[in-house]
Structures are given as structure tokens and as C-alpha cells.
Amino acid sequence: MASTQKHSTGNPYESKFGYSRAVRRGPFIFVSGTTSTCPETQNLLYPDSASQQAEFIFAEIIRAVEALGGSKNDIMRVRMFVRRDEDTGLVGSALKSSLGDIAPAATMIVGANFVHQDMLVEIEADALVNG
Numbered sequence: 001m002a003s004t005q006k007h008s009t010g011n012p013y014e015s016k017f018g019y020s021r022a023v024r025r026g027p028f029i030f031v032s033g034t035t036s037t038c039p040e041t042q043n044l045l046y047p048d049s050a051s052q053q054a055e056f057i058f059a060e061i062i063r064a065v066e067a068l069g070g071s072k073n074d075i076m077r078v079r080m081f082v083r084r085d086e087d088t089g090l091v092g093s094a095l096k097s098s099l100g101d102i103a104p105a106a107t108m109i110v111g112a113n114f115v116h117q118d119m120l121v122e123i124e125a126d127a128l129v130n131g
Helices: 012-017 050-067 085-099
Strands: 004-007 022-025 028-034 075-082 105-110 121-128
Touching: 022 050, 028 050, 050 075, 050 085, 050 121, 075 085, 085 105
Parallel strands: 075 105
Antiparallel strands: 004 022, 022 028, 028 121, 075 121
């Protein structure tokens, strides 16, 4: 049976709600819903910019996958939750600039509410590590 590895950051919601940033079992890595909350300062970054939030989030997702032995190229699927309809193009552009060379399967849901009023974007990802 494959063991389970967990990756956590300093994000305050991880300890408050009792979850890991990412979990790996066997070749599978699941990255929890990620926002632009800075793990070091615990402050929400870029409260007025869905684009900058999404860029930060994709970088955090890549770091989480790498922390569990995967790579950016292993990301197979992303799910993006966006507060405002007018931000969908910006979030889509951040996906393309961060992972466009991989072109993962993707879903974008609009009209989401989050645990903090200034969160405009939350993104989840799944990866499959080969070898």
C-alpha cells in the first residue's frame, strides 16, 4: 500500500480548518484550493487584482507539487473558482502563462464566495507523477 505524504505551508486556513496544502499517495498529488494568502505573512496579497492573485496561486500550486516530488509538467487538471465574471479572462490568461505549455484539463466556475472578502480567485490542482 502506498504511503501518504503531506505538504503544508504557513497559510492560516490550513491549521484553522485542518487540511494540508497538498497530499500525495502513489503517483497522485492533490493540491487543495489555493488563494493568494502569503504563507510567510498570512496576509492576502493583491486584493484588487484577480490576475495577480491567479499568478501567485499558480506559483504556489507548482511549489506544492514540487514539494511532493512532482513537477509543473505533472499537473493534469485545474479547477478555478472566480468571484466576478469580469475577471474570467484575466484568470484564464494567468492559467495560460503559468501552465499553457502543459494545457491541463481545466474548469472555471464563476460567482464563488470565499472565506475572505478580498479573495477573488481560488484554484485547485491534481497532478500525476510518472516514474
